[in-house]
Amino acid sequence: MKKTVMTLALLAATPAMAEPLRIATEGAYPPFNEVNAAGELVGFDVDIANALCAKMEAECVIVAQDWDGIIPGLTAGKYDAIIASMSITEERLQTVDFTDPYYSNFLVVVAKDGSGVTSENVKEYSVGAQRSTIAAVWAEEQMGTRGDLRLYDTTTASFADLEAGRIDAFVADYFPAVEWLKDNAGFSIAGDRIDIDDKIGIAIRQNEGELKDALNAALNGIIADGTYGEISTQYFGVDIY
Amino acid sequence: MGYQDIKYAVSDAVCLLAQDTTPASFAKYCPRYIDGILVTVELLLLSSFIGFFIGALVAVGRVSGGPSVRSLAWAWSYVFRGTPLLVQLWIVYFGLGSLGEEQLGVLWPFFKSGWAVGLAVLTINTSAYIAEILRGGLATLPPGQYEAAVSCGMSRGQAMRRILLPQAIRVAWPAYGNELILLMKGSALVSTITVMDLMGQTRSVFARGYAMETYAYSAVLYLLLALFLTLLLKMVERRLRVGGYP
Numbered sequence: 498m499k500k501t502v503m504t505l506a507l508l509a510a511t512p513a514m515a516e517p518l519r520i521a522t523e524g525a526y527p528p529f530n531e532v533n534a535a536g537e538l539v540g541f542d543v544d545i546a547n548a549l550c551a552k553m554e555a556e557c558v559i560v561a562q563d564w565d566g567i568i569p570g571l572t573a574g575k576y577d578a579i580i581a582s583m584s585i586t587e588e589r590l591q592t593v594d595f596t597d598p599y600y601s602n603f604l605v606v607v608a609k610d611g612s613g614v615t616s617e618n619v620k621e622y623s624v625g626a627q628r629s630t631i632a633a634v635w636a637e638e639q640m641g642t643r644g645d646l647r648l649y650d651t652t653t654a655s656f657a658d659l660e661a662g663r664i665d666a667f668v669a670d671y672f673p674a675v676e677w678l679k680d681n682a683g684f685s686i687a688g689d690r691i692d693i694d695d696k697i698g699i700a701i702r703q704n705e706g707e708l709k710d711a712l713n714a715a716l717n718g719i720i721a722d723g724t725y726g727e728i729s730t731q732y733f734g735v736d737i738y
Numbered sequence: 739m740g741y742q743d744i745k746y747a748v749s750d751a752v753c754l755l756a757q758d759t760t761p762a763s764f765a766k767y768c769p770r771y772i773d774g775i776l777v778t779v780e781l782l783l784l785s786s787f788i789g790f791f792i793g794a795l796v797a798v799g800r801v802s803g804g805p806s807v808r809s810l811a812w813a814w815s816y817v818f819r820g821t822p823l824l825v826q827l828w829i830v831y832f833g834l835g836s837l838g839e840e841q842l843g844v845l846w847p848f849f850k851s852g853w854a855v856g857l858a859v860l861t862i863n864t865s866a867y868i869a870e871i872l873r874g875g876l877a878t879l880p881p882g883q884y885e886a887a888v889s890c891g892m893s894r895g896q897a898m899r900r901i902l903l904p905q906a907i908r909v910a911w912p913a914y915g916n917e918l919i920l921l922m923k924g925s926a927l928v929s930t931i932t933v934m935d936l937m938g939q940t941r942s943v944f945a946r947g948y949a950m951e952t953y954a955y956s957a958v959l960y961l962l963l964a965l966f967l968t969l970l971l972k973m974v975e976r977r978l979r980v981g982g983y984p
Contacts, residue, residue: 565941568948592948625932629945637942642770643746647852647932648942654832658932661838663850 517556518708519576520546524561525651528676528732529582532561544728545599545719546580552715552724565629565650568592571700577708579700582670584631594703596712598696600729600737604632605674607659608666608687615688620644622665625655631695632668659684672733749773764955767943774939775959777853781925781935785860786918792861793868797906798898800873811869818866823924826863831855831931856928856935864921871913875906908978915971919964926960936960 522530522542530540538559550557562570564581571579571593584602585595606624608614614622620640626633628648640646647664649655656677659667669677671690678684699716701708719725726736739747749772757765764771799811818826834842835849848854879902887897907914929938940956 565945569950588947628941633942633945642942643773648934648938649932650930657832657836661836663835 517558518550518553518578520550520557520559520578520580521562521567521570521576522546522559522579522581523564523567523651525564525653526582526673527653529673541728541732542580542582544731545725548719548724548728549580549712549715552718553711555711563650564627568700571702574702577701577705578712582697583700585696585698586631586634589700592703593700594705594709595698595700596709597716598698599716599725600697602631602695602697603671604635604691604693604695605669605671606666606687606691607669607674607678607684609659609662610683610685612665612687614666616691617688619666619668623647623663625649625658625664625667626669627652627655630670631693632670635691635693636668656681672737745776746773749776761951763949763951767946767952770939770943771936771955771959774934774936775963777933777935777938778922778925778963781853781857781860781928781933782918782922784857785864785925786921789861789864789921790868792865794872794903796865796869797872797876798903800869801876802894802898815866815869818863819870823859823863824927824930826859827856827927827931830859852928852932856925856931856933860921860925860928863924864917867917867920868914871910871917872903872906874913875908875910876902878909879905908980911971911975911978915968915975918967918971922960922963922967 522538522540524530524532524538526540526542528540530538530542533539538561543559546557546559559580560576562576567579567581567583568589570576579593582602583589583595585598589595606614606616606619612622614624619636623645624636624640625647626636626649628650633646633648636646637644647655647658649658652669652673655664655667656669658664660681666687674686678686699712701712716725720738725738729736729738746769749769752772753765753768756768760768796811796814799807800815803811830849831852835855837849839846839850842849848858883901883905884897887901888894892900925935926937928935929941932938934942936956936959940952944952
């Protein structure tokens with residue numbers, strides 16, 4: 498009986514306390530999202546997520562989720578939004594919805610100095626990319642499905658293989674590549690940046706107009722009041738919007 | 739025409755035949771699934787074949803070697819059965835492999851290839867299980883068999899090869915069949931070290947549209963492979979059997 502009363506009390510209390518907004522990020526994509534030595538999620542995406550939550554005056558919980566399962570986790574309702582530097586693509590739009598973009602990405606081919614790899618001749622080499630990314634799709638289009646394309650679960654694992662010399666080149670997003678090249682002499686960006694009109698947005702479930710509007714309004718808010726520029730400058734020295 | 743081209747030709751032919759009878763969402767990516775299955779089958783055949791011989795050696799070492807051979811054989815089974823296959827794969831591929839070309843020298847071509855590392859680890863892993871299965875089979879044989887063989891003038895090796903191991907294999911065969919199916923399922927882990935086996939291809943196809951049926955197709959293909967293996971094992975079992983329960 499007592500238990501029933503308590504349950505009823507809990508049920509009655511629920512509508513009053515708003516559910517926290519659950520946001521997923523990958524945690525293996527420095528400097529956008531990574532897990533620091535203390536085990537906390539940090540990075541540009543995490544700061545943007547916190548800034549958006551502050552703007553919306555919402556309570557937020559940020560969780561880490563492996564890249565492979567990050568969209569299925571959203572559709573299954575484990576969290577409500579993905580702020581993990583995710584490209585807005587036609588294929589993803591069939592399953593999820595996106596907010597307005599919060600920055601633009603370019604692809605680059607990273608290779609050992611003097612290796613001869615460029616963005617035009619990748620199919621003659623063994624090339625790595627992170628699985629389930631726009632970089633992997635681009636590489637597949639260049640190399641065909643039977644080329645020597647190695648797919649990795651995380652960007653960090655593929656950079657490790659590039660360093661070890663298992664692959665000749667790695668197709669990466671521009672900003673993480675620049676970050677990695679800072680600490681790794683002897684490697685450089687081969688050829689020009691590849692502009693594939695890649696816009697990065699926040700993924701949410703389909704038919705969640707209210708959340709989409711709230712996130713878009715908050716995004717415009719943090720851009721207008723300078724918070725966005727501050728965070729961006731802190732990580733990249735420039736405003737990357 | 740190289741070996742690789744033959745494999746691609748086979749999978750293109752299979753997909754052409756299956757084109758009209760399979761769902762459109764499968765047919766679109768069919769060559770990838772079949773390319774993947776061929777890699778899985780290739781790894782499975784090679785690792786189970788080589789692993790069987792290593793396992794037999796280890797089992798014989800366990801029951802009839804000297805003290806140092808016995809402990810070595812025991813350690814082999816204990817270490818490779820006692821650690822997860824995923825951990826073994828990552829230790830060799832990401833761990834040892836990160837030493838790079840300069841430190842690994844002539845071993846580098848092996849460590850460089852995800853396929854070679856995958857094959858070696860699967861082989862060693864299954865050999866540890868096969869050793870235990872065969873050791874169990876050997877333990878069921880009465881000691882008189884060995885004594886009789888030796889008194890007929892056979893050496894220890896001959897007695898093992900001609901008399902004991904064949905009987906042990908017959909007893910152990912159903913358990914070995916089980917191990918082969920487990921090995922097939924375990925082989926999916928090589929997709930984490932960049933091998934494009936059935937699981938690797940499935941994950942890449944999944945990335946193209948997040949269609950849940952992708953994994954269902956892959957499960958059906960694994961089931962078909964398991965069915966094929968079971969039938970094959972049953973055929974061998976029937977050949978090995980002498981009397982007893984059907």
